[in-house]
Amino acid sequence: MTMKKLLTAAIALLVTQVALAGVKIEHWVSPSGARVYFVESRVLPMLDVQVDFAAGSMFDPAGKSGLAALTRAGLDLGAGKLDETAIAEQMADIGANLGGGADTDRASIALRTLSAKDKREPALDILRSVLQSPRFDAAIFEREKARTIASLKEALTRPDSIAGKAFWAAMYPNHPYGKQASPESVATLNRDDLAAFHARYYTAANASITLVGDISRSDAERIAESLAAGLPKGGAATLPAAPAAAQGGLTKLPHPASQAHIYIGLPAIERGNPDYFPLLVGNYTLGGGGFVSRLMKEVRDQRGYAYSVYSYFAPLKQRGPFQIGLQTKRSQAQDAIKVARDVLDGFLKDGPSPDELTAAKANLTGSFPLRLDSNKKLLDNVAAIGFYGLPLDYLDQYQAKVQAVTADQIKQAFARHVRPTELITVTVAAD
Numbered sequence: 001m002t003m004k005k006l007l008t009a010a011i012a013l014l015v016t017q018v019a020l021a022g023v024k025i026e027h028w029v030s031p032s033g034a035r036v037y038f039v040e041s042r043v044l045p046m047l048d049v050q051v052d053f054a055a056g057s058m059f060d061p062a063g064k065s066g067l068a069a070l071t072r073a074g075l076d077l078g079a080g081k082l083d084e085t086a087i088a089e090q091m092a093d094i095g096a097n098l099g100g101g102a103d104t105d106r107a108s109i110a111l112r113t114l115s116a117k118d119k120r121e122p123a124l125d126i127l128r129s130v131l132q133s134p135r136f137d138a139a140i141f142e143r144e145k146a147r148t149i150a151s152l153k154e155a156l157t158r159p160d161s162i163a164g165k166a167f168w169a170a171m172y173p174n175h176p177y178g179k180q181a182s183p184e185s186v187a188t189l190n191r192d193d194l195a196a197f198h199a200r201y202y203t204a205a206n207a208s209i210t211l212v213g214d215i216s217r218s219d220a221e222r223i224a225e226s227l228a229a230g231l232p233k234g235g236a237a238t239l240p241a242a243p244a245a246a247q248g249g250l251t252k253l254p255h256p257a258s259q260a261h262i263y264i265g266l267p268a269i270e271r272g273n274p275d276y277f278p279l280l281v282g283n284y285t286l287g288g289g290g291f292v293s294r295l296m297k298e299v300r301d302q303r304g305y306a307y308s309v310y311s312y313f314a315p316l317k318q319r320g321p322f323q324i325g326l327q328t329k330r331s332q333a334q335d336a337i338k339v340a341r342d343v344l345d346g347f348l349k350d351g352p353s354p355d356e357l358t359a360a361k362a363n364l365t366g367s368f369p370l371r372l373d374s375n376k377k378l379l380d381n382v383a384a385i386g387f388y389g390l391p392l393d394y395l396d397q398y399q400a401k402v403q404a405v406t407a408d409q410i411k412q413a414f415a416r417h418v419r420p421t422e423l424i425t426v427t428v429a430a431d
Contacts, residue, residue: 022396023372025382026217032204034228037386038220039212041375047115047213048379049124050100051131051227052387054237055107055201058176058317064189066148066181068201071194072102073144075109078137080129087126096123098130104177105317106387107201112376115214124223132230134198141191149183156183162253163261163428170251170424171267171321175243203234210383212375242318243267246422255429260333263426264340265323268417271315271388275413277401279313279322282410284360285352286344287311287324292359298343299326305336311344317388322418333430345420351411365399 026038057068076098077084091097096119100108109131113123155161165180172178209224246266269279280288287295287310299309309326324344328336352360372378372395385394 022393023378023382025385025392025395026220027386027392028221030204030209030221030225030228032225032228032231033233034204034207034209034224034231035386036220036224037208037210037382038217038224039378039382040215040217040220041212041378042214044375045115045214046112046375047120047211047215048110048112048375049127049223049227050108050110050210050379050383051127052106052108052208052210052383053202053206054105054317054387055197055206056103056105057179057181058104058240059197059201059237060176060179060181061197063185064193065179065185066152067189067193067197068107069102069181070141070144070148070186070189071197072100072107072109073148074136074141074194075134075198076130077140077144078135079126080133080135082126082129083135083137084140087130090126091123094119094122096126098127104320108383110379120215124226128227128230131202131227136191136194136198138191141194145186145189148181148186152181152183152186159255159257159259159261159428162255163263163426166251166253166428167263167265167323167424167426168321170249170426171246171265172243175318176240177243177267177316177318177320199232200234201237202231204228204231205234206237207231208383208386210379210386212379212382239317245419246424248422249424251424251426252430253426253428257429258330259327260330260336260430261325261327261428262333262337262340262430263323263325264337264344264423265321266418266422266424267319268322269313269315270319271317271384272390273315275417276313276315278405278409278413279417281357281360281364281402281405282347282352282414283311283313284364285356286347289360289363294343294347295324295326295340299336299339303335303339305329305332305339309340330429330431333427337425337427341420341423344418348411348414348418348420351407351414354407357405357407357410361402361405364402368399368402 028036030036055068060067076087096113099110111127113120169178211220287293295309299305306326306328311324313322314320324340
């Protein structure tokens, strides 16, 4: 049997084991104060490690939007005794790689390595250095700052980016979720800002460490503590006040593009909210189920207004958005908005039909094992459970919770979280 076939068979076995046996997540707090989540998986000789910090863009200081992202970007561009070239070369030599990034809530550093000790330990040494001793070299900082400013300027020419920024600003006018990096805000940043942000937020008490792979519990404990011990003890990040209810309204921005970009939505739900599963199941029928969703049938199939139209909920640490999105001809924008709003209003009134509810549950439960069919996907899910404080049996209970949702629960959950009078509409390049 070829190596490719062996790997395919091993991955298939992993999917089967996960589906049948569930995911056993072990959890503890390291002596240094970091929260640790561990899944032992012996199917592949791999180890995946991710360290998450509450250090996303919501923690950017006033007037310094972009600092969280630039800090995270600088971590593996020189650390300890290694410059960025040495880090890249040494990781390549042992067949390992670093990943991660920064989003609204968190900054992540991820490592994938072979689990054999002679490969694993050098890779972990580099990860420790990146976490604990980033250089933030002045020349590298200026290079990355210039790249970021250039990227932000380019984004300001694209209608999708313009619409996205305006949408978040309208939904969260007095909350950090609505503050976004601009060429002007990034231009004010200096190397000392990065060092101070790292010292404040990249601390043991603000860290969640996830390990998935071919190691024992004792190895996981040792590795997690070695990653956390060299960090400042610090404290957990302080969250801002919850976002206020949206005021509704229309933001219409001009642009010469031939296609109008349309976003409709509002702040809706935070991670861990008990209404998540009714909203998830209901949204499959509304706009999350691709060609079988009501929005797709009415906006695309019946009227040809858009090639694609979707809706989704994006729960965050605090209330993340519900969003409907589409592109259409400039001249059709207002008609397309009306149809999308009518479809939403009808769903809020009636909820899903029995057949729609059955189809939604079948798809969401049937596709669920594909979310866990690799160590990396399992790592992503367990890291989210750890960072957001979800129940340790969340993955085991997922399919049962989907199956338990009723049409009445969907109607009630949508009524609580999707209020038509509070919907924000943003258009770019609409007539």
